[in-house]
Structure formats: structure tokens, C-alpha cells
Amino acid sequence: MNAPLPNEVLPAYERRAAPRAMLEALRERFGDRCSTAAALCEQHGRDESPYPVTPPEVVVFCDSTDEVAFVVAQASAHGVPVIPFGVGSSLEGQLLAVQGGVSVDLSRMTRVVHVNAEDLTVTVEAGVTREQLNREIRDTGLFFPIDPGANATIGGMAATRASGTNAVRYGTMRENVLALTVVTAAGEVIRSGSRAKKSSAGYDLTRLFVGSEGTLGVMTEITLKLYPLPEAVSAAICHFPGVDAAVRATIQVIQMGVPIARCELLDTNAVRAVNAQSRLGLRESPMLLMEFHGSPASVQEQAETVQAIAAEFGGEGFEWASTPEERTRLWTARHKAYFAGMQMNPGCRSVTTDTCVPISRLAEIIEASVADADASGLPYYIVGHVGDGNFHLAYLVKEGDAGQRATAERLSMQMVQRAIALEGTCTGEHGIGLHKMGFLEGETGAGAIAAMRAIKRALDPGNIMNPGKIFAL
Amino acid sequence: MNAPLPNEVLPAYERRAAPRAMLEALRERFGDRCSTAAALCEQHGRDESPYPVTPPEVVVFCDSTDEVAFVVAQASAHGVPVIPFGVGSSLEGQLLAVQGGVSVDLSRMTRVVHVNAEDLTVTVEAGVTREQLNREIRDTGLFFPIDPGANATIGGMAATRASGTNAVRYGTMRENVLALTVVTAAGEVIRSGSRAKKSSAGYDLTRLFVGSEGTLGVMTEITLKLYPLPEAVSAAICHFPGVDAAVRATIQVIQMGVPIARCELLDTNAVRAVNAQSRLGLRESPMLLMEFHGSPASVQEQAETVQAIAAEFGGEGFEWASTPEERTRLWTARHKAYFAGMQMNPGCRSVTTDTCVPISRLAEIIEASVADADASGLPYYIVGHVGDGNFHLAYLVKEGDAGQRATAERLSMQMVQRAIALEGTCTGEHGIGLHKMGFLEGETGAGAIAAMRAIKRALDPGNIMNPGKIFAL
Numbered sequence: 002m003n004a005p006l007p008n009e010v011l012p013a014y015e016r017r018a019a020p021r022a023m024l025e026a027l028r029e030r031f032g033d034r035c036s037t038a039a040a041l042c043e044q045h046g047r048d049e050s051p052y053p054v055t056p057p058e059v060v061v062f063c064d065s066t067d068e069v070a071f072v073v074a075q076a077s078a079h080g081v082p083v084i085p086f087g088v089g090s091s092l093e094g095q096l097l098a099v100q101g102g103v104s105v106d107l108s109r110m111t112r113v114v115h116v117n118a119e120d121l122t123v124t125v126e127a128g129v130t131r132e133q134l135n136r137e138i139r140d141t142g143l144f145f146p147i148d149p150g151a152n153a154t155i156g157g158m159a160a161t162r163a164s165g166t167n168a169v170r171y172g173t174m175r176e177n178v179l180a181l182t183v184v185t186a187a188g189e190v191i192r193s194g195s196r197a198k199k200s201s202a203g204y205d206l207t208r209l210f211v212g213s214e215g216t217l218g219v220m221t222e223i224t225l226k227l228y229p230l231p232e233a234v235s236a237a238i239c240h241f242p243g244v245d246a247a248v249r250a251t252i253q254v255i256q257m258g259v260p261i262a263r264c265e266l267l268d269t270n271a272v273r274a275v276n277a278q279s280r281l282g283l284r285e286s287p288m289l290l291m292e293f294h295g296s297p298a299s300v301q302e303q304a305e306t307v308q309a310i311a312a313e314f315g316g317e318g319f320e321w322a323s324t325p326e327e328r329t330r331l332w333t334a335r336h337k338a339y340f341a342g343m344q345m346n347p348g349c350r351s352v353t354t355d356t357c358v359p360i361s362r363l364a365e366i367i368e369a370s371v372a373d374a375d376a377s378g379l380p381y382y383i384v385g386h387v388g389d390g391n392f393h394l395a396y397l398v399k400e401g402d403a404g405q406r407a408t409a410e411r412l413s414m415q416m417v418q419r420a421i422a423l424e425g426t427c428t429g430e431h432g433i434g435l436h437k438m439g440f441l442e443g444e445t446g447a448g449a450i451a452a453m454r455a456i457k458r459a460l461d462p463g464n465i466m467n468p469g470k471i472f473a474l
Numbered sequence: 475m476n477a478p479l480p481n482e483v484l485p486a487y488e489r490r491a492a493p494r495a496m497l498e499a500l501r502e503r504f505g506d507r508c509s510t511a512a513a514l515c516e517q518h519g520r521d522e523s524p525y526p527v528t529p530p531e532v533v534v535f536c537d538s539t540d541e542v543a544f545v546v547a548q549a550s551a552h553g554v555p556v557i558p559f560g561v562g563s564s565l566e567g568q569l570l571a572v573q574g575g576v577s578v579d580l581s582r583m584t585r586v587v588h589v590n591a592e593d594l595t596v597t598v599e600a601g602v603t604r605e606q607l608n609r610e611i612r613d614t615g616l617f618f619p620i621d622p623g624a625n626a627t628i629g630g631m632a633a634t635r636a637s638g639t640n641a642v643r644y645g646t647m648r649e650n651v652l653a654l655t656v657v658t659a660a661g662e663v664i665r666s667g668s669r670a671k672k673s674s675a676g677y678d679l680t681r682l683f684v685g686s687e688g689t690l691g692v693m694t695e696i697t698l699k700l701y702p703l704p705e706a707v708s709a710a711i712c713h714f715p716g717v718d719a720a721v722r723a724t725i726q727v728i729q730m731g732v733p734i735a736r737c738e739l740l741d742t743n744a745v746r747a748v749n750a751q752s753r754l755g756l757r758e759s760p761m762l763l764m765e766f767h768g769s770p771a772s773v774q775e776q777a778e779t780v781q782a783i784a785a786e787f788g789g790e791g792f793e794w795a796s797t798p799e800e801r802t803r804l805w806t807a808r809h810k811a812y813f814a815g816m817q818m819n820p821g822c823r824s825v826t827t828d829t830c831v832p833i834s835r836l837a838e839i840i841e842a843s844v845a846d847a848d849a850s851g852l853p854y855y856i857v858g859h860v861g862d863g864n865f866h867l868a869y870l871v872k873e874g875d876a877g878q879r880a881t882a883e884r885l886s887m888q889m890v891q892r893a894i895a896l897e898g899t900c901t902g903e904h905g906i907g908l909h910k911m912g913f914l915e916g917e918t919g920a921g922a923i924a925a926m927r928a929i930k931r932a933l934d935p936g937n938i939m940n941p942g943k944i945f946a947l
Contacts, residue, residue, distance in 0.1 A: 119729060119834035162674040173672045175681070176649055191921030197830040198862045199646050200899040201635040201685055203906055203914050203944055204926045208648070208681035212674055229731035256592060258702035260733075299772050357670040361592035389671045426673040433676055441676050448664030452933060453677045459932035460925060471676055 011055060011435070014469050016101035019058050019081045026075055027061055027103075034062040045084075045104040048091040049151075050436060051350050057084060057098035062106045066182055066190055066221040072105055073219060074188025076465050083186075084467050085215045087128060087154030091161060092353065093434025095214050099469045105219060107156055113137045114222060122179060122196050124224040127156025134225075143227040146171040146262075149430065150336045155223050161432035162212030166335070169255075169388030170262040170294065171228065173430065178211050182222035186461035196224060209456070214432050215467035217460050231262075231294035235304060236322040236331060242315045244268050244287045244371060244383065248364040250314040251289065251387045255360055257310070259303050263292035264388035265335055268371075271342065271382040275334040278341035284318060289387075290335055292328070335384070342382045342395055349380070349397040352409035356420035357391035357429030366423055370394055370416050377408050391429035418443070433471045441472060484528060484908070487942050489574035492531050492554045499548055500534055500576075507535040518557075518577040521564040522624075523909060524823050530557060530571035535579045539655055539663055539694040545578055546692060547661025549938050556659075557940050558688045560601060560627030564634060565826065566907025568687050572942045578692060580629055586610045587695060595652060595669050597697045600629025616700040619644040619735075622903065623809045628696050634905035635685030639808070642728075642861030643735040643767065644701065646903065651684050655695035659934035669697060682929070687905050688940035690933050704735075704767035708777060709795040709804060715788045717741050717760045717844060717856065721837040723787040724762065724860045728833055730783070732776050736765035737861035738808055741844075744815065744855040748807040751814035757791060762860075763808055765801070808857070815855045815868055822853070822870040825882035829893035830864035830902030839896055843867055843889050850881050864902035891916070906944045914945060 027035045036042075037059045046056030058081075063069045076083045082102025089096060098104065110126035111133060117123065118141040125134060132152045134145050149158060149165035157163070159181075164173035171177065180194030183206075193206035210217055241247040247266055254261055267275070267288045276283055289311070293303045308319050322328045334341075343349055358366050367383070374381045374394065385392025394416065396409035417427040417440050427433075427440035442450050450472055457464075457474065464474055500508045509515075510532045519529030531554075536542045549556045555575025562569060571577065583599035584606060590596065591614040598607060605625045607618050622631060622638035630636070632654075637646035644650065653667030656679075666679035683690055714720040720739055727734055740748070740761045749756055762784070766776045781792050795801045807814075816822055831839050840856070847854045847867065858865025867889065869882035890900040890913050900906075900913035915923050923945055930937075930947065937947055 117832060117834065119725070120832035121729070122832065162672075162678070164672055168672060172649075175672070175678065176645075185921070185925065189921050191925060192919055193922050193925075195894075195899050195917070196832040196897040197864075197893075197899045197902065198833070199635075199637055199641060199648070199830055199864065199902050201828075201901045201903050201905040202899045202910075202917055203685070203923075204690075204929060205635070205648065205678075205681045205685050206922055206925055208678045209929075212676070212678050217677075229729070231731075252592070256594070256702070258704075296775055298775055302769055302771055355674075357672055359590060359593035359595065359669040360671070361590065391670075391672065420670075421668075424669040426668050426670045426675045428674045429670065429672050430674050432674040437675075444668070444675055446665055448658070448662050449666050449679055450676075452658065452664060452666075452679055455932040456677060456682075456929055459928040 011052060011097065011099055012469065014100045017081055018101060019103065020079050023075050023079045023081060024059060027059065027072065030071060031061050036060050045086050045106065046098050048089050048094065048096040050092055050094040050434065052094045052097055052435065055097040055099055057104040058101045060104045060106055062109050064109050066184065069105055069184045069219050069221050070188050070190050072103060073184050073186065076103055077186060077188050077463060080463050080465060082465050082468050083219065085156065085160065085219045087157035088130065088152065090151035090153045091157060091434065092431045093436040095161065095432060095434040095470060097435065107154065110221065116141060117196065118143060120196060121227045122224055123227055124222055125155050127154060127221050127223060129155050131155065131158065138227065142230050144230050145225055145227055147174060147177055155225065156220050159211050159220055159223055160214050162430070164430040166263045166265055166386060168386060169264055170260055174211055175208060177226045178207055178223055179226060180224035181207050181210055181220050183210055183218040183220050185218045186463065186466050194224065214434065214470050216457060216470055217466060233297040233300040234292065234294055234328065235300050236292045236328045237304060238320050238331065239289050239311045239316040240284050240286045240318040241289070244367055245364050246314040247287045247289050248367055248387055250311050250316055252360050252363065253310045254307055255388055257306065259306055261291060261303060261307065261388060262294040265290040266383065266385040266387040266392065267338065268383040271338050271384050274341035274345045274382055275338055277345060278337060279334040281334055290331060338384045342397065346380050346397040348400050350400050351395040351397055352413055353393050353395045354413050354416050355393055355428045355431040356416055356425055357389065358420050358423045358425030360390040362423040362425065363387060363390050366416070366419050367392060369419060373412050373415060377412060379405060379408060389429065390425065435470060438472060484525060484570065484572055485942065487573045490554055491574060492576065493552050496548050496552045496554060497532060500532065500545065503544060504534050509533050518559050518579065519571050521562050521567065521569040523565055523567040523907065525567045525570055525908065528570040528572055530577040531574045533577045533579055535582050537582050539657065542578055542657045542692050542694050543661050543663050545576060546657050546659065549576055550659060550661050550936060553936050553938060555938050555941050556692065558629065558633065558692045560630035561603065561625065563624035563626045564630060564907065565904045566909040568634065568905060568907040568943060570908065580627065583694065589614060590669065591616060593669060594700045595697055596700055597695055598628050600627060600694050600696060602628050604628065604631065611700065615703050617703050618698055618700055620647060620650055628698065629693050632684050632693055632696055633687050635903070637903045639736045639738055639859060641859060642737055643733055647684055648681060650699045651680055651696055652699060653697035654680050654683055654693050656683055656691040656693050658691045659936065659939050667697065687907065687943055689930060689943055690939055706770040706773040707765065707767055707801070708773050709765045709801045710777060711793050711804065712762050712784045712789040713757050713759045713791040714762065717840055718837050719787040720760045720762050721840055721860055723784050723789055725833050725836065726783045727780055728861055730779065732779055734764060734776060734780065734861060735767040738763040739856065739858040739860040739865065740811065741856040744811050744857050747814035747818045747855055748811055750818055751810060752807040754807055763804060811857045815870060819853050819870040821873055823873050824868040824870055825886055826866050826868045827886050827889050828866055828901045828904040829889055829898055830862065831893050831896045831898030833863040835896040835898065836860060836863050839889070839892050840865060842892060846885050846888060850885060852878060852881060862902065863898065908943060911945060
């Protein structure tokens with residue numbers, strides 16, 4: 002396996018400039034919605050990763066699939082890179098314009114095109130955020146459960162195959178995208194999938210585009226599954242004597258087939274951080290934050306089962322959050338753990354891991370990673386979607402401290418090697434982007450990468466769609 | 475949309491003969507397991523579709539992934555077609571050797587490679603059948619729910635993206651395959667996916683191979699999700715005044731979010747046929763056959779909810795099958811509906827449809843299709859995975875009666891056009907094969923087919939993997 006791409010330097014790609022004819026064509030069609038202003042380009046040349054800002058040459062704000070097709074057709078004709086942009090919440094450098102080009106900003110495409118409440122489906126434009134979606138469908142009695150924390154766009158979530166806290170019950174974007182409208186690298190508009198719940202009609206293009214991080218085309222409309230709002234929801238926290246005990250209790254819950262809706266681990270450091278930020282007054286020990294969905298009777302039954310399992314592993318202080326306000330407070334704290342962790346350590350940036358392993362190996366990889374982190378002396382915290390075998394260990398390194406950064410990257414690489422040896426993956430939900438390109442080959446082997454490259458070349462022969470990401474060509 | 479491929483004639487592909495050197499190399503390595511015997515080749519040149527037998531030139535029985543890789547490498551070197559073969563239960567002509575070539579018989583690859591009960595995963599060789607799998611894992615307390623009726627191989631089920639009666643709760647092969655070992659068209663062995671429950675690591679090759687009907691490579695090992703055997707299982711039947719009422723009750727059940735495990739429709743004709751074959755003494759009216767999985771309390775609650783909904787739609791005669799024997803008897807009858815329907819009409823063959831629509835449109839398409847079928851005077855019956863919006867209407871046509879056959883194909887095409895207009899698909903679970911190639915383009919449009927063709931050419935430049943299926947190149 003190759004080392005991860007260092008965070009300070011970017012690969013030395015050549016930038017591909019847009020010719021004047023193309024810029025003029027874009028200006029003519031888009032007017033003020035086409036800009037080469039430095040501040041705007043810089044804002045579109047970064048995401049939540051620690052890489053240096055790498056701006057595109059031009060930003061175009063599109064209002065429709067046809068407009069996206071126009072931009073991509075121009076880019077295709079001139080061999081200029083295209084990078085789809087939503088709200089910029091990706092974590093692995095997916096949005097950096099390492100070869101220059103056009104940032105296609107989809108954040109104005111915020112139409113909820115059609116809610117089919119009877120079929121539990123909705124079609125949205127790619128720029129709709131998950132919070133907007135859930136606001137707009139609230140009165141249908143349905144909701145879209147995928148929740149990666151950030152208020153990402155549905156397009157961005159589909160592009161990185163995102164998941165988050167509800168995935169243990171509702172699946173990830175892989176399971177919840179039914180159909181797509183995609184602008185291909187040639188600037189043509191195609192449709193994949195349908196609103197039917199299942200299909201055996203040809204190659205599964207939908208799932209090929211989901212998770213392709215903008216490298217195969219621009220998703221402009223997305224049809225999603227929705228779910229009935231559960232009749233009853235109940236959240237609980239439970240404290241454990243150690244991370245290990247919390248993880249082992251989780252394993253048991255999953256193996257018993259309890260349909261738990263959320264099952265999140267916070268280690269002592271993470272609890273301390275959210276306490277400091279949100280004044281929650283939580284006991285500072287490893288903790289599971291859980292949620293149960295169903296009928297009142299089913300929620301009751303699930304909770305009793307889980308409480309009994311937790312007790313077996315030394316879990317105590319089982320506390321219920323029964324009002325929506327209390328639940329919101331707890332989940333908001335969980336979602337803010339990332340920022341809370343950094344605020345505890347001013348002047349630090351975080352190097353965050355995203356390994357995911359078969360759940361029986363979860364305790365093993367967390368224990369080993371904690372031992373390594375403790376030995377390194379770096380501050381860190383752990384949050385995890387442990388019901389899925391996925392966790393994030395964030396190393397907090399002093400901004401500009403190359404030694405600490407190198408230590409964190411070394412530990413991160415060790416953890417990925419461990420995850421792969423345990424039949425897991427280097428990324429459960431953040432994607433490859435720039436940062437994990439070195440890991441991908443170690444994980445899938447040269448043969449699978451060769452197949453991915455062949456597909457990329459077939460669907461994007463000019464290598465204009467978000468070039469330089471996932472793998473080198 | 476083009477007409478479906480007529481059942482009596484096959485497209486006039488050129489057969490690509492295996493050169494003597496290749497046949498000798500295969501004989502040398504496989505001995506008795508390589509055969510050109512006419513009877514064996516004929517047995518490998520058909521499936522459950524009504525096409526004329528179209529034998530391969532040679533059949534090779536492989537025992538391992540390496541052996542498959544050897545055969546494919548030979549075929550690749552000589553430009554000879556390769557058709558993976560399991561038990562021959564596909565329905566749309568997927569297995570016919572329309573261009574000759576090698577049938578790679580995987581039915582000896584029946585090893586359950588590894589059961590990971592703690593992770594709810596299992597890895598099997600492609601020739602393991604679903605019944606064998608469930609027998610072998612019985613003492614783990616887990617099961618594999620996907621049940622297409624036929625005792626198909628897991629490889630065949632993955633290749634057609636199969637589903638069946640349990641899909642409404644457990645999903646299809648799309649949702650339940652975690653990882654694959656695949657022999658590529660170049661004869662190389664690659665791995666896709668991992669045992670981790672979720673991943674964002676690069677293109678989703680696993681789901682690209684699932685449903686590709688042998689046209690992109692040979693799947694030799696498959697890692698599947700397993701589920702805890704439900705603590706309680708209960709089956710029920712309920713009679714309705716009409717198909718329409720049964721369908722509307724189903725829609726309501728799904729929209730309420732009841733986690734029903736199976737929800738099957740049989741129309742009066744299907745009930746009559748299974749009665750005649752299995753002496754079930756069922757009342758001969760449209761019927762739902764349902765199953766509930768969960769804790770005893772949850773099963774009770776689901777059943778009460780469904781019973782109340784059924785009553786609203788005129789459902790009556792709600793009967794429980796509480797013993798495993800009774801349940802088996804009912805489900806066996808359901809699975810035999812296909813043969814029972816044909817036995818009711820001696821000398822007939824069936825032309826079976828497989829449309830799947832958003833559930834809100836299900837009543838509409840079934841009503842229209844029933845009206846058309848009644849007007850045509852052809853005998854027919856309907857069975858359906860109505861919880862998924864998927865149903866099969868089988869027209870029974872006299873063997874050799876070209877007029878009846880043409881009527882059935884015309885009605886089938888009308889139904890597909892209707893399904894597509896209702897945002898559905900021409901095939902919920904049987905695949906495209908030869909028979910539905912004309913439908914696929916109408917469904918997905920030229921752009922999506924062009925993308926599929928580009929992927930096919932990229933991964934199989936010599937067009938040796940099950941050529942002539944899904945789409946023409």
C-alpha cells in the first residue's frame with residue numbers, strides 16, 4: 002500500500018486552461034452566474050480536508066440539468082476539467098481543482114421535483130440539502146433518514162456514497178438512491194433506474210454513479226427512498242467502563258437482530274469535548290448514544306433488550322431522552338463532536354480516519370488503534386457508527402507541526418492496513434478523494450483498480466470529470 | 475420500443491468456433507470434466523425460456539476459481555464465447571449459446587467457504603444453491619432470505635439480480651451481495667467489495683457485476699449478508715372480492731411501514747391451479763399469502779395491523795398457518811404455481827411477464843392487464859410479489875400456436891409499455907437475457923444503453939462474455 006497523500010502538498014498535475022472561446026460562451030449563457038473572481042474561485046477550491054486551497058479557473062452556477070449539460074459539453078469540446086460542487090462539505094479533497102477547470106455549482110438547484118408519498122419516493126435536484134428535504138416533506142409523514150452530520154447536498158451525499166448515524170437501520174446512499182439524471186462527460190443527459198423498488202433491467206448504472214465522486218458524470222436529479230416517520234422514537238445513553246465494553250455490547254445488539262436505528266460510540270475524549278461545547282453534563286466515560294424507531298410496543302421491546310445486553314457488559318446509567326427537544330440536544334452534540342474536538346485543542350487541525358470492518362473485528366481494531374494513539378502522545382478522540390463497524394478516530398495535530406502531522410498520518414496508515422487485514426475498508430463513508438488514493442489499491446488490489454480505470458476511460462475518454470481523484474489514470 | 479425477440483427464432487449471430495488448440499488445452503487440463511458430447515451440450519444450451527435449444531460447443535466443469543480463470547484465459551486468447559452455467563433456471567434465454575463457445579459449468583463449485591456468524595456474512599462458491607446454503611447454515615441460527623422460487627445457484631441469482639418472495643423485507647441480490655471474486659474477460663481474478671457492511675472505496679464494482687448476466691465476467695465466489703432466524707414466524711392467507719382490493723390493501727400495508735416479510739398475490743386462476751395440484755382446498759378467489767417475522771409481540775402487532783387493513787378492503791377469511799408444516803405447504807404451493815398453471819392447461823407453454831412499478835400504480839397496471847387478457851380469450855394466471863410492485867402474468871398459449879403466441883407477446887409488450895409509462899421497469903427480477911432486449915432501450919433510453927455498451931466494451935473488448943445478451947453491440 003502506498004502512503005496517503007500528504008496533506009500539505011498536492012500532486013503536480015498540469016492545469017488545463019479554458020480557452021477564451023469557452024469562457025465567452027459560458028459568460029454569454031450564464032451572465033452573472035459565471036465568474037472568475039478570485040474569492041469565489043478560492044471558495045470553490047476547498048472542502049473540509051486540510052489541503053491547500055486549489056481554485057478552479059471559473060465557477061458557473063447552474064439552475065437546471067440543461068445548463069449543466071451546456072457547461073459539460075463546452076468543457077468536453079475543449080478538454081477542460083469539470084468539478085461538481087454542492088456545499089463543500091466533503092472531507093478528502095474531492096472538490097479541489099487540481100487540474101483547474103470549471104466548478105459547476107449546483108447549490109441553486111434546490112427544487113424538490115416530486116414527492117410521491119404513496120410510493121415512499123421523492124425526486125430532488127442535486128443541490129437540495131438533507132435538512133431542506135426533510136423540512137419540505139415534513140407534512141407527508143415521511144422522512145429521509147441518511148444523515149452524515151453535515152447539512153450536505155443530496156448530490157454530494159450520492160457522490161461520496163455517504164451514510165452516517167442512521168445507516169445501521171436504513172442503509173447508506175447505496176441502498177437509498179433509486180434513480181438518477183446524469184450529465185455524462187460528453188454533455189449528454191441520461192437517466193438510470195426508475196421509481197420501481199427493484200429492477201433487473203441491465204447494468205446497475207445508478208450504483209455505479211453513486212460513490213463515483215464526480216469522476217463519471219454530474220448527477221443533477223436524484224430519486225430517493227423515503228420512510229414513514231416512526232410512530233415512536235426513543236433515544237438513550239448508556240455509559241461503559243471502557244470503549245471495549247461499549248463495542249462488545251453493540252456487537253451483541255446487532256447479532257441479536259435488534260432493529261436499532263442509531264448506535265453511536267463516543268469515547269471519553271469525545272464526551273469531554275461535547276460537554277465543554279454544549280454543557281451537557283454527561284458523565285465523562287465511554288458512551289453509547291442510541292435511538293429506537295417503531296411502534297410504541299416495538300420501541301419498548303428493543304430498548305429492554307438493549308438495556309439487558311448493555312448490563313451484561315457493565316453498561317450503567319441508562320438514561321432516556323423521551324422528548325424531541327432532549328433528543329435533538331443529544332444528537333446535535335454528537336454532530337458537533339468534530340468541531341468540539343478541535344475547540345478543545347486550539348490551534349489544532351484534525352486528521353480523521355474512516356475505517357469500517359466486519360463488526361466482529363471492531364473491538365480489536367479500536368483497541369489497537371487506541372493503544373497506538375495513546376503511545377503517540379497526540380490528543381485524539383473517537384466517535385463511531387459502531388453498529389455498522391465504522392468509526393472515526395481524529396488525531397489532533399498542531400497546525401504547521403510537520404512532525405505531529407507525520408505521526409498522525411503514520412498511525413492512520415497503520416489503522417487502514419489493520420482494517421484491510423481484518424477484511425474491512427479504508428473508508429466507510431467519506432470516500433477516496435485525493436487523500437486515500439494510496440489506500441485504495443492496497444484495499445482492492447491492482448485488478449479491481451484496473452477495472453475501475455477501464456470504466457473511467459470508457460465513460461470519460463477525455464478525463465475531464467473531476468480528474469485526478471480516486472485513482473491516477 | 476422494439477418488439478420482444480420472438481420465442482421461436484433466435485437472432486442470426488455467427489457462431490465462433492473454438493480452435494483445436496484450445497479444445498486440446500481444455501481436455502488436457504480437465505480430462506473427463508471437458509466434454510463436447512451432444513446431449514451434454516444440449517442440456518447446457520437451454521434454460522426455462524421457450525427458445526429452441528442452442529448448445530455451446532464444449533462444456534467444462536470447473537472446481538475452482540483458478541480453473542475458471544484458465545478456461546476464460548483460453549477463450550480470451552482465441553476469441554471464443556464463455557457462458558457461465560449454474561442449474562439452468564434462468565427464464566429469459568440468458569444461457570443460450572447463440573454464438574457457440576464454452577459453457578463454464580459451476581455446479582461443482584458448491585463449497586460454503588466461510589460462515590462468519592458473528593458478522594452475519596457468508597462466502598460461498600457460485601455453484602452453491604440457496605437451499606444448500608440454508609441447510610448448511612441452519613445450526614448458526616441465521617438464514618439467507620432471498621428466494622426466487624427455483625432452487626437456483628447463488629451465482630445465477632447474483633447474475634440476474636434475483637429476488638422473490640422475501641424481497642419486500644430483505645431486499646434483492648442488489649442489497650445482499652457484499653463482495654465478489656470475479657474472473658474477468660481477460661482471465662484475471664479480481665476481488666470487489668469487502669466484508670465491511672458499508673464502504674465508499676471507489677466504484678461499486680460489486681453492484682456492477684450483480685445483474686450483468688454473465689456479460690462482464692464470471693462470478694466465482696460471493697459474500698452475502700445473512701439474517702438472524704426470526705424468533706417468531708407467522709403466515710396468513712386472506713381472501714378478497716377482487717384483485718384490485720387485494721392490491722389496494724397491500725399498498726396500504728406498505729405505506730404504513732409494516733415490516734411484512736412476504737406479501738404475495740394469487741388471482742383466482744392461480745388459486746384454482748394450486749388447489750388442483752396441491753389439494754389445498756383454498757377458496758377460489760383472489761388471495762394474499764403473507765408472512766410476518768419478528769419477536770412474538772412484533773409479529774402479533776404486524777398481523778393485527780394487516781388484518782385491520784385487509785378488512786377495510788373487504789378481505790375476509792383471514793386464516794393463520796402457525797405450524798412450520800402448514801407454512802411450508804402454503805409456500806410450496808405458491809412456488810409451484812408456475813408448473814400448476816401449465817398443468818391446468820395441458821399442451822400449453824407460458825409467456826410470463828415481470829413488470830415492476832411504483833406501488834401506487836400497481837392496481838392500475840394489473841387492472842388494465844387483466845382487462846386485456848380477458849379480452850384476448852387466452853388462459854392466464856397472476857402471481858405477484860405485490861409488496862414490491864412486481865407481478866407475473868402468465869399467458870398460457872398452445873404449443874405451436876403462432877397466433878396465440880403472437881397475441882401473448884403483443885399483450886406482454888403493451889404491459890411493458892404501460893409499466894414504463896408508470897415509471898416502472900420491464901423486469902423486476904428475471905433479467906433481460908435475449909427476450910427483453912427490445913424492451914430495455916425503451917425503458918432506459920439510448921443514452922443509458924450507450925453507457926452500458928461502453929462499459930461492456932471496456933471490460934470485455936473481445937466480446938467473449940455471454941455475447942448477444944442484454945443489448946446488441
